[in-house]
Amino acid sequence: MKRRQFCETLAGTGLLLGTGAAAGLSRVWAFQDTSNLSHVEARYYKKLPDREIECLLCPRLCKLGDKERGYCGVRQNDGGIYYTLVYGKACSANVDPIEKKPFFHFLPGTDAFSIATAGCNVNCKFCQNWQISQVRAEQVPHADLAPEEVAAAAERNRCPSIAYTYTEPVVFYEYMYDSSVAAHRKGLKNCVVTAGHIQPEPLQELLKVVDAVKIDLKSFRQDFYKEYVRGDLQPVLDAITTVGRSKVWLEIVYLVIPTLNDRGEDIRSMCRWLVREVGTDVPLHFTRFYPMYLIKNLPPTPVSTLESLRAIALEEGIHYAYMGNVPGHEGENTYCPRCRSMVIERFGMQVKSISLSKGACRNCKNPIPGIWA
């Protein structure tokens, strides 16, 4: 797609390139000219002798020789300088309800201008967007969209926020960072949808320019992370703690996969850890799994499993435990923890009613934490 076409499409409908799944992308393209990739120097890396480098962006700390790519597939060492290949190269751009991310306590009922580039620094066997996340930069079509244009497109589409999502925004860190700065200049907010595999220093820097972070906590067990995520648990826990103790709004999603990460005792341990580390007010979403990518031999998560895990979270003191991918279930709604009144009613990704007044329950005036405007 030519850049002009891309922008015209954006101006007309607000819909640009979908995610692989949403756009019905049936083929991973291999026809992109690699010279069309960006060549912007990465911000977090260390030069080593003999033109080698060490990436300092994520916990993998990839050490790469000349011409080699990182695990993410979108960063490359060229002659001893490390480059991001996807700066300004959006492979997906959509206007989505913020509830799709999902954020339930961040600008509910609004749209987020949502962008992604190719690449990911983990390899979840249940990835929903593997056609764009588990590929190298040149293997998906993309359009040039500079940070200022991202912010302008969000404004034009009346989106009060920009979401960095679909793949793993950590791998397009520089693009996300600069787009966030451009968004703030226009009075827009930024939210990040991430697996939380990021080093402390770049995370701390990022928190200066974003407003909300949703972290996918995929299990509370290291062996699950090794086997099904190809990552580590501890850096994710560290990221949750860091965001939870900052001024940036945090929500957590836990995708429940039957037999693999649905043990009640693990969920109880996880909830106790969350209460201890980030408190009772961080929303926790238990979402329903559907067979995908490399895990097609398991059924969708029974709704009863989600209900029992949500019940455990509530027992352990989590105030805002939700269920996702179960449209119409009461677990989608927000209830005041003091008077039990429903303060936000949802159906799927749609907000049906909001009974908040200045961020507090209309019934009992209890403040409900979140970013509401």
Add this chain to the structure above:
Amino acid sequence: MSGSKVFLIRGKGVFGPGGEMDRLKITEMLALGFRKLTGTRETELGLARLFARDARIGIKINTIGGRKISTRPELSLSLADLLIKNGWPERNVIIWDRTNMELREAGYGLSDRPNGLKIFATDTAGAGYETEVFSHRNIGSLFSTIQTNFVTDSISLAILKDHGLAGITAGMKNYFGAIHNPNKYHDAHCDPFIAELFDSEPIKGKHKLSILDALLVQYHRGPSFHTQWAEQCGMLIFSLDPVAADAAGWGLIERLRSGKGLPSLKEEGREPVFLASAEKMGLGRAGSDSIEVIEDEI
């Protein structure tokens, strides 16, 4: 499994005084290698024992290292010529790798003539990757349609190099270039990923032999090119056993390292453990006591 044979063919004078390569000599080395490998006295007969006449033969090369340290065009083209001159249709031979840019940077001219020798990469329009993920053990990848559709028989014609993560890169790891996401398989010294990828049907079912380009060997600080640690060995390594070929390549790298006073790969904590995994999976022989290395010179 009985012991595996590996043939190290040295080409005396294959490098000219200016570093240029003698293609005639390379062709002679290739012909000798095929005769040795198949136990025949005629090259054509040897080739016929390996490939059916209507085979579509893929020569999978490794061009990530640019002009200086990739499978050399002089070698790949000589191999293609040898097949063609011995009766395999030109239209059924393809020299290929991941991207056309890498092919060009390594000195290859691209060609997709319907009736001619083909030289192009997976990112050529009309090629591309499969749309369905192939899942096998720890591998979940999209295969190049060149490997799955075009090719019936595959030769891994890889350059032999030291590799900072895998220990070495040679004939087996060369097939990382046949999938869309090799970057996902470099953890844990690429083990067991190299062996498991090779064990997948699109590779194992088509691989016929390994020929390692050991004309110029990067024996330290690979896979990138560093002139101070590159040696003109002037050798080609042949084997029907993909594991034994790589094991022999490892042995050559260790000899070069030792000769230069460098620690062994094991001492550096990066011995190519994927070879032992490959042997355990029954893909070939990795131990020196079960590999017969036969050296010859032309």
